[in-house]
Amino acid sequence: MKKLLKGSIAAVVFGALAMTSMAVQADVIDDIKKRGVLKVGVKADYKPYGFRDPSGKIVGIEPELAQDVAKKLGVKVEFIPVVSSNRMQFLQQGKVDLMIATMTDKPARRKVVSIVDPNYYSSGTNILAPKKFGFKKWEDLRGKPVCGIQGAFYNKKTGKEFGAKIVAFKGTAEVYAALKAGNCVAFVYDDSSHVAKTKSKEWADYEMPLPTIDDAPWGLAVKLGETKFHEMMSGMIKDWHKSGRILALETKWGVENTPFAKAMNAKYK
Amino acid sequence: MEAFFEWFKWLYDDTGINLPFMYDSYDRGRMINGFFMTIKLSVLCLIFSIIIGMIGAWLQASPLKWTRRFVGGYIQLFRNTPPLVQLYFFYFAIGTMLPKVASDYGGEQPMLGGFAWAVISLSFFAGAFNVEIFRSGIEAVPNSTIEAAKALGFSRLQIYKDITLPLAFRVVLPALANNLVNLVKTTTLAYAIAVPEMLYEANQIWSDNVNVTEMMIFMLLAYFLLVGVLVWAMNRWERSLKIPGYGA
Numbered sequence: 001m002k003k004l005l006k007g008s009i010a011a012v013v014f015g016a017l018a019m020t021s022m023a024v025q026a027d028v029i030d031d032i033k034k035r036g037v038l039k040v041g042v043k044a045d046y047k048p049y050g051f052r053d054p055s056g057k058i059v060g061i062e063p064e065l066a067q068d069v070a071k072k073l074g075v076k077v078e079f080i081p082v083v084s085s086n087r088m089q090f091l092q093q094g095k096v097d098l099m100i101a102t103m104t105d106k107p108a109r110r111k112v113v114s115i116v117d118p119n120y121y122s123s124g125t126n127i128l129a130p131k132k133f134g135f136k137k138w139e140d141l142r143g144k145p146v147c148g149i150q151g152a153f154y155n156k157k158t159g160k161e162f163g164a165k166i167v168a169f170k171g172t173a174e175v176y177a178a179l180k181a182g183n184c185v186a187f188v189y190d191d192s193s194h195v196a197k198t199k200s201k202e203w204a205d206y207e208m209p210l211p212t213i214d215d216a217p218w219g220l221a222v223k224l225g226e227t228k229f230h231e232m233m234s235g236m237i238k239d240w241h242k243s244g245r246i247l248a249l250e251t252k253w254g255v256e257n258t259p260f261a262k263a264m265n266a267k268y269k
Numbered sequence: 270m271e272a273f274f275e276w277f278k279w280l281y282d283d284t285g286i287n288l289p290f291m292y293d294s295y296d297r298g299r300m301i302n303g304f305f306m307t308i309k310l311s312v313l314c315l316i317f318s319i320i321i322g323m324i325g326a327w328l329q330a331s332p333l334k335w336t337r338r339f340v341g342g343y344i345q346l347f348r349n350t351p352p353l354v355q356l357y358f359f360y361f362a363i364g365t366m367l368p369k370v371a372s373d374y375g376g377e378q379p380m381l382g383g384f385a386w387a388v389i390s391l392s393f394f395a396g397a398f399n400v401e402i403f404r405s406g407i408e409a410v411p412n413s414t415i416e417a418a419k420a421l422g423f424s425r426l427q428i429y430k431d432i433t434l435p436l437a438f439r440v441v442l443p444a445l446a447n448n449l450v451n452l453v454k455t456t457t458l459a460y461a462i463a464v465p466e467m468l469y470e471a472n473q474i475w476s477d478n479v480n481v482t483e484m485m486i487f488m489l490l491a492y493f494l495l496v497g498v499l500v501w502a503m504n505r506w507e508r509s510l511k512i513p514g515y516g517a
Contacts, residue, residue, distance in 0.1 A: 085475075111479065144374055150473065150476070153476070153477055156477050166473075174461075181379055183378065
């Protein structure tokens, strides 16, 4: 028993040591230019903000924004697909230089990654549900299984305040399969994604019936401490708003111009 | 009790070590549910996989050619495919093909949910290994013992149940313990089909609170203890079954 105890303590100490990461501070812009490639973490399952086209290439509004950044730096761009539960870790570990991955701007997240002001986009939370259920208010979800994405912040709220039983999967593809199979009655996710979905023929029997809640800004982020890159990105976002780039991209990818994008355009014009 | 939970809030404010499943009652509820879900899933899979192993090993020695082939096919299929692929296969492929039943809220839902599929899939997965493990034990039982039993008029089932299996059990326990330890660790895969077990809940908590490091350390310790208990129990069992003079 004593031997076992000693062994377990050693194992734990070893584990803790391995987890202590050594942060190396260098200016990331120089690294990117030296490398000739800007690595950007984007979504690959979130139409139309970041998704794969039939040839497997990652395209969408956010990849186009990333392309603008690469162009400004004079380098090539490489897209690294991320999901909600690992995107901040990718940035922390230096696997990506920049993250534009539909991330909602939250104070707790600002402690971990460097979210750039002003916000580049905004969306709220809503559900995608079959029309036959006729949901009218969020409380209608009480006690029913509702699909979500693992790691999304509104899962907690939907479960805690509205009493839904959250059934969370890794990616949206699994959720859509589960929703169609009837494993859940609705999919709680960003309204911007649902808007695009309800327009497709395959999802004609589905609707986005509830009032949107938690309208919250999205933040793109760089690694903590990368002040120079942070400032450059801040300037880029202002340019995007000023030139109406965001509005143009929305139109290009079939999204109605959101109030947020219009307001920001008016503000910086 | 409340003061104890408050202390973790203070720990967070003071040192930055964030353990929300201690001070946040909602997260605490989730973590506790996840813990019991892991135990429930593990225990059910352990029981079913051992049953599958024992029955499978008996059928494998059947005089009927097709029974032997069937068991062989089952072992090949489940041993040679990754458990995560099996889970997805059962949940998304088989699950959607089965007839649907009416749900309490006026819709239709698949007959079996994520939990049921996780139990089925993981039991069959570990069961395939258990069949082979039990076979190794059965083959270790001396032929003369079985011949003696036959001479005394025991039937094939009686010989298996009363003579071969009890002796084989003692031989296979170390290998069986190994496989069962693996099974408990494999239950974490169930989070891919949204079974709210411990890793699933921890994943949601670290996403909400951005305290990945703390949660990872906690998960490591939690599974270490959980599997430690199982190993301890298996060791005790092994000792209590020991027959002086039999085996090593």
